[in-house]
Amino acid sequence: MEAAACPERQAYYHMVFFCEFLWGWKGSVDVSQVMDHFLQPGGHSGSFMHRLDPRVKVVAVVGFIALSTMLTSRTCLALAAGFLLVLTAAARLHLRQLVSRLLWLLPFAGVMIFLFPFIIPGEPFWRWEWGILTLTATREGWQHALMLSLRVFAAVLAVNFLMATTGLRHVLEALSFFRVPAVFIQLIEFSIRYIYVVGDELRRMNTARTARGFVPGRHLFHRHTFRTLGQTIAVLFIRSWERGERIYHAMLARGYSGENRKRVLPPPGGWDLAWGAFILSVAIGLRLFELGGHIWLLSLK
Amino acid sequence: MHIPDGFLDPKIWVGASALSAGALAAAVSNTRKVLEDRQVPALGVMAAFIFAAQMINFPVAGGTSGHLLGGALAAILLGPWSAGLILTTVLVIQMLFFYDGGLTALGANVLNMAVIAPWVAYGTYRLVGGLFKGNAGRTAATFLAAWLSVMAAALACSLEIAFSGTVPLAVVLPAMLGWHALIGIGEGLITVVVVSFVSRLWGLEQSGQKSFAGGEQL
Numbered sequence: 001m002e003a004a005a006c007p008e009r010q011a012y013y014h015m016v017f018f019c020e021f022l023w024g025w026k027g028s029v030d031v032s033q034v035m036d037h038f039l040q041p042g043g044h045s046g047s048f049m050h051r052l053d054p055r056v057k058v059v060a061v062v063g064f065i066a067l068s069t070m071l072t073s074r075t076c077l078a079l080a081a082g083f084l085l086v087l088t089a090a091a092r093l094h095l096r097q098l099v100s101r102l103l104w105l106l107p108f109a110g111v112m113i114f115l116f117p118f119i120i121p122g123e124p125f126w127r128w129e130w131g132i133l134t135l136t137a138t139r140e141g142w143q144h145a146l147m148l149s150l151r152v153f154a155a156v157l158a159v160n161f162l163m164a165t166t167g168l169r170h171v172l173e174a175l176s177f178f179r180v181p182a183v184f185i186q187l188i189e190f191s192i193r194y195i196y197v198v199g200d201e202l203r204r205m206n207t208a209r210t211a212r213g214f215v216p217g218r219h220l221f222h223r224h225t226f227r228t229l230g231q232t233i234a235v236l237f238i239r240s241w242e243r244g245e246r247i248y249h250a251m252l253a254r255g256y257s258g259e260n261r262k263r264v265l266p267p268p269g270g271w272d273l274a275w276g277a278f279i280l281s282v283a284i285g286l287r288l289f290e291l292g293g294h295i296w297l298l299s300l301k
Numbered sequence: 302m303h304i305p306d307g308f309l310d311p312k313i314w315v316g317a318s319a320l321s322a323g324a325l326a327a328a329v330s331n332t333r334k335v336l337e338d339r340q341v342p343a344l345g346v347m348a349a350f351i352f353a354a355q356m357i358n359f360p361v362a363g364g365t366s367g368h369l370l371g372g373a374l375a376a377i378l379l380g381p382w383s384a385g386l387i388l389t390t391v392l393v394i395q396m397l398f399f400y401d402g403g404l405t406a407l408g409a410n411v412l413n414m415a416v417i418a419p420w421v422a423y424g425t426y427r428l429v430g431g432l433f434k435g436n437a438g439r440t441a442a443t444f445l446a447a448w449l450s451v452m453a454a455a456l457a458c459s460l461e462i463a464f465s466g467t468v469p470l471a472v473v474l475p476a477m478l479g480w481h482a483l484i485g486i487g488e489g490l491i492t493v494v495v496v497s498f499v500s501r502l503w504g505l506e507q508s509g510q511k512s513f514a515g516g517e518q519l
Contacts, residue, residue: 168397198350219362
């Protein structure tokens, strides 16, 4: 009965309610399909955005995201997102691909954003009573949610722009140019290679488990479910471990020395730098505009 | 648990990134033995394993489900330093390919899930495992380690979001901790099954043959 009177408890109920939606979504995903989707640069690889120096693109995108997450006005955030949409169009990325990638946002950030109208105190503008649960959405919460979703949207567009026009290999080359330790670069490369292998292994195990008539229980106290899932993960661990050892020995036998051949990248051209500066200056301009720069911009006229 | 872009204040994400960078530098120097031993491919396979294990959902209650974080599992089986490297790799891949967690929030996410979670798990495991000997002791230590690692990561995540002024602390803390107290039970149960299964199997083999990934003797 006191649940309705207690906003924290309410937020908790929303949280629980939406986690089902969240993980149900994530669980139905075929990993390797998604990875395929991302490992190939999208769109027509002929666009000039694809040919920009990856280092410039990495710096520009990181800077743009960092600046745009500081924006608070919805107008400026919408402009930032709009600018990225223009860039995406200029890179001629397929719209359908972009939409399907944006759907990924829903489970991760969408849930939290959806909760905001109900948990930020303020002027209520919508109520819904259902048994002992009362949902109250506030105007402030709604505006807050809109601002955050615009921020997330802009950031995702930026990451998508970077990944879709650059491809993983060039991004990693750019990172190693920026003195990211070679260990991490290699780790990321090897992991991606084996996510396919381990993912396939897991899919086969899931199929076998289902074929043997396994139906997961509905709660935490279903011992059989946890024993079965735990054993699945344990066997997957052992198999991955042994595969790792085999791979290690095979690579040693082929003369792997732990060295990573680093390509020496030519310095970025003026055209690349100009584009990078342009992207960054849009973000800086929006930030200044928000800080009240528009007042002295007008006074220049 | 993955914080998206725009939820954190610049001073929070810059600070968290600095902490994470320090922790990772320490991890790289402490796993030097492995890296010199050219075992990076094996660590990569382990990262792929954690990635896949996070895809498995377990039921929680009332039709909801959660999934493994894997911080405790990696820390107990491979040691906390390697676990940090492995989980960081997983987080970077999730960020770049799945937009799971933001680019600016990467430092904070690494801090919560690749530094705090494995170390809390490892510390608890060693402490409780030292107090109670035998099989039951190890089971209790494993369960507690996994549960506490999830709670610690959720706590850190709540504090980061609250101090950024995104959500009031009074709202985010009970919601996050309440939900993750349940998720943590699932994480604990699964980690117990996996650790006992793997250690039984490894116990059957001669321990001298095992070269631990991470080069850390457990």
